Amino acid sequence: MTDRSAVNILVLDDESFMLKLLGRILLNLGFTSVIFCDNGRSALEQITDASGRPNLILLDLNMPEMDGIEFVRHLVDRHYSGSLILISGEDERMLQTAEKLVRAHKIPILGYLHKPVKPDALSAMLEKWTPPPAEAIGVAKKVYSxxxxxxxxxxxxxxxxxxxxxxxxxxxxxxxxxxxxxxxxxxxxxxxxxxxxxxxxxxxxxxxxxxxxxxxxxxxxxxxxxxxxxxxxxxxxxxxxxxxxxxxxxxxxxxxxxxxxxxxxxxxxxxxxxxxxxxxxxxxxxxxxxxxxxxxxxxxxxxxxxxxxxxxxxxxxxxxxxxxxxxxxxxxxxxxxxxxxxxxxxxxxxxxxxxxxxxxxxxxxxxxxxxxxxxxxxxxxxxxxxxxxxxxxxxxxxxxxxxxxxxxx
Incomplete structure (x- = not known):
């Protein structure tokens, strides 16, 4: 992975305890540029801000008002080019389905983690992240007649x-x-x-x-x-x-x-x-x-x-x-x-x-x-x-x- 302090991470979870826990884990792993949001609407404002747009989002699924699935749809509408990690207390099949949906939306996903998150598991998943090549961002496959x-x-x-x-x-x-x-x-x-x-x-x-x-x-x-x-x-x-x-x-x-x-x-x-x-x-x-x-x-x-x-x-x-x-x-x-x-x-x-x-x-x-x-x-x-x-x-x-x-x- 590149310099960890240069990676912008957004953590979206409605539980304040989880936000604090994930913040501590990320800080211990060397990630210092982290934004915390407890609802989808405030998180989307961060996505819209080009200067602070996150490279990586840690996303909870089950949240009031806007759940994680709906949030992903809004990411698609905003042409989000970063990656996702799903973090949830939902069962395995629900997480598998959510992961497939994210992939169907063509958003890179590193995988999913069950709550409570273990530092080693999150560290291993973060190691998979690589910045997308500049030429690949926003470039669609050519359509032939x-x-x-x-x-x-x-x-x-x-x-x-x-x-x-x-x-x-x-x-x-x-x-x-x-x-x-x-x-x-x-x-x-x-x-x-x-x-x-x-x-x-x-x-x-x-x-x-x-x-x-x-x-x-x-x-x-x-x-x-x-x-x-x-x-x-x-x-x-x-x-x-x-x-x-x-x-x-x-x-x-x-x-x-x-x-x-x-x-x-x-x-x-x-x-x-x-x-x-x-x-x-x-x-x-x-x-x-x-x-x-x-x-x-x-x-x-x-x-x-x-x-x-x-x-x-x-x-x-x-x-x-x-x-x-x-x-x-x-x-x-x-x-x-x-x-x-x-x-x-x-x-x-x-x-x-x-x-x-x-x-x-x-x-x-x-x-x-x-x-x-x-x-x-x-x-x-x-x-x-x-x-x-x-x-x-x-x-x-x-x-x-x-x-x-x-x-x-």
């Missing part, structure tokens, strides 16, 4: 990255998920969150998916010829499944390239509810009859729900990363993870856990018998050329770190 995206597709600017899926029991590489990236000639590498919604809204999603699918099939065939047989997954929007032409396209390309249908996984994402499900149901059922594998992506979020599992013959269930990372220590996440895993088992589906970010996540999958893992603990998405080198390093890690030996702790 449908014409720019159409030109990018036509000019071959979309490229495929691949993220490994590995068997938890053996550590063996089973397959990869194809992830589209836009290699912009000026702005560099652009991620899907900046162009997929544009493609869906402007009717370009079918064109985009076909380019991604063609590239993926060409690549998996090249890997097969290099004696690296893999399953390859491609994301398919429900919008792709509105026309029978997509079924014919998938079948024709795989037949032409000699790619076996059972090595192709179509990961179905439903970002918006379909009004007419007849065409998607027909296409997915016929793809399944042709032995293509179907996966329900981001299970438990959006419209990826029990109704889809009931109606569509999926082979694979992907547990959303929001229910996987940290489930080993979070009872709520663990309940969601266990329920998803159990449901898939009863339906005789293979299970992929997304969002595996550390050894604790990995060990949870091993203890619970999850089939496949995907996430940064194994690898971030990579270019096809980098996969063989990663395989060698991963195999070495599996051996050195005993990732599959014996019972995990």
């Amino acid at each position: 449908s014409d720019e995206l159409r030109a990018a597709i036509d000019n071959g600017e979309l490229i495929n990255y691949y993220q490994p899926k590995v068997a938890v029991a053996t550590g063996e590489l089973i397959g990869v998920e194809t992830l589209a990236r836009w290699r912009h000639p000026v702005d560099g590498l652009i991620f899907p969150d900046q162009f997929i919604s544009i493609a869906e809204a402007s009717g370009l999603i079918d064109k985009l998916t076909r380019v991604v699918f063609m590239g993926a099939m060409t690549q998996v065939k090249a890997w097969e010829e290099a004696h690296l047989p893999l399953r390859i997954a491609v994301n398919v929007s429900m919008d792709n499944l509105a026309s029978l032409d997509f079924l014919n396209f998938v079948a024709e390309i795989t037949t032409k390239l000699g790619v076996a249908a059972h090595n192709v996984v179509l990961e179905v994402t439903e970002t918006r509810l379909m009004q007419d499900t007849r065409a998607p149901l027909e296409i997915l059922t016929r793809l399944r009859l042709k032995r293509f594998r179907l996966s329900i992506d981001d299970f438990g979020t959006g419209h990826s729900s029990l109704a889809q599992l009931r109606d569509i013959p999926f082979d694979e269930l992907k547990i959303d990363q929001g229910f996987v990372h940290g489930a080993w220590k979070d009872e709520t996440l663990r309940a969601m993870y266990d329920a998803s895993l159990s449901l898939a088992r009863q339906l005789e589906m293979e299970v992929v856990a997304e969002g595996v970010e550390d050894r604790n996540d990995w060990d949870l999958l091993r203890r619970t018998g999850c089939d496949l893992a995907q996430g940064t603990f194994m690898s971030r998405p990579m270019l096809a050329a980098d996969l063989p080198g990663w395989i060698e390093k991963w195999r070495e890690r599996v051996r050195k770190e005993s990732l599959t030996a014996g019972d995990s702790k």
Whole structure:
């Protein structure tokens, strides 16, 4: 952390005892520029004053008149660019929900602490704080037009990255998920969150998916010829499944390239509810009859729900990363993870856990018998050329770190 005396901190709590306690802790930790407020309105006046605007706010949730949740909304209205720490006597689930809300508002949050606050816990959380880079403050992501995206597709600017899926029991590489990236000639590498919604809204999603699918099939065939047989997954929007032409396209390309249908996984994402499900149901059922594998992506979020599992013959269930990372220590996440895993088992589906970010996540999958893992603990998405080198390093890690030996702790 930078010079502590230069960090402006605002403490908002309606209890005078808590204000005194937090003030003493902060002073002992070297933070001397601290403002104390016992209500939201006076705190907002400090936010409005540019000269004394705090870098960091310690915020109580349950206060009379203006509670902490309402206060956060006012911070958004005032374009607050600092960070938050939630401090409350509320239960764990309430604090988790509040933290998610703050993150949804795009306000940096260091975490939350239960009352009474322990000096060591607050000190450790404050150590996470870093001043935001000047260029990042108030700068929104660039918005691209449908014409720019159409030109990018036509000019071959979309490229495929691949993220490994590995068997938890053996550590063996089973397959990869194809992830589209836009290699912009000026702005560099652009991620899907900046162009997929544009493609869906402007009717370009079918064109985009076909380019991604063609590239993926060409690549998996090249890997097969290099004696690296893999399953390859491609994301398919429900919008792709509105026309029978997509079924014919998938079948024709795989037949032409000699790619076996059972090595192709179509990961179905439903970002918006379909009004007419007849065409998607027909296409997915016929793809399944042709032995293509179907996966329900981001299970438990959006419209990826029990109704889809009931109606569509999926082979694979992907547990959303929001229910996987940290489930080993979070009872709520663990309940969601266990329920998803159990449901898939009863339906005789293979299970992929997304969002595996550390050894604790990995060990949870091993203890619970999850089939496949995907996430940064194994690898971030990579270019096809980098996969063989990663395989060698991963195999070495599996051996050195005993990732599959014996019972995990």
